[in-house]
Amino acid sequence: MIRIGVMGSIGSGKSFVAKLFNTPVFNADREVNSIYKTNRECFKKLNNKFPLFIKSFPVKKKELIATINDNSKNLKKISSIVHPLVRTKMRNFLKKNKKSKIIVLDIPLLIENKLFKKKDILIFVNSKKEKVINRLKKRKNYDKKVLKNLKENQVNLSKKRKLANYIVDNNFSPNTMKKKIKILKYKILNERNSIRH
Secondary structure (H helix, E strand, O other): OOOEEEEEEOOOHHHHHHOOOOOOOHHHHHHHHHHHHHHHHHHHHHHOOOOOOOOOOOOOHHHHHEEEEEEHOOOHHHHHHHHHHHHHHHHHEEEEEEEOOOEEEEEOOOOOOOOOOOEEEEEEEEEEHHHHHHHHOOOOOOHHHHHHHHHHHOHHHHHHHHHHOOEOOOOOHHHHHHHHHHHHHHHHHHHHHHHHH
């Protein structure tokens, strides 16, 4: 199984690029949302730690935003509760898809939380600043203060860039991007096969 890790700044279009590989994708943000909606144990822990903010189940985005805005250190405390649950979901995903030729890990904190392996192929998604801002403004939970905290929590982007095996420019039309990723996928499969032989 070839594991591809997708990296990039917030709003660079990582999930869009991940989806274009047309293989099983582990989307950490989606899993986190699912945990907030369905995991009562997670709610109890958050409620115990932040009773003034996290008041009802399912956990609401605006309550999480208020918690982080109150103190930027709260983001780390929330992560310490949620991330172990995401890791479990990731392990289950890998088990379930172990026969797939390629799987994609769409995890914003892939590097920070050391969720990648030495053999993984890392792709850095690059995007123009104005495109990033436009994407972020379309999001329901757009909040400048929260985004600042999240950005500070991500490993320096130039470091991620250096770690990448490939850099993908996400500044083209969806059709062009589709073609670009198809070529890249073919290249990755070929390179891995030639290493084996």
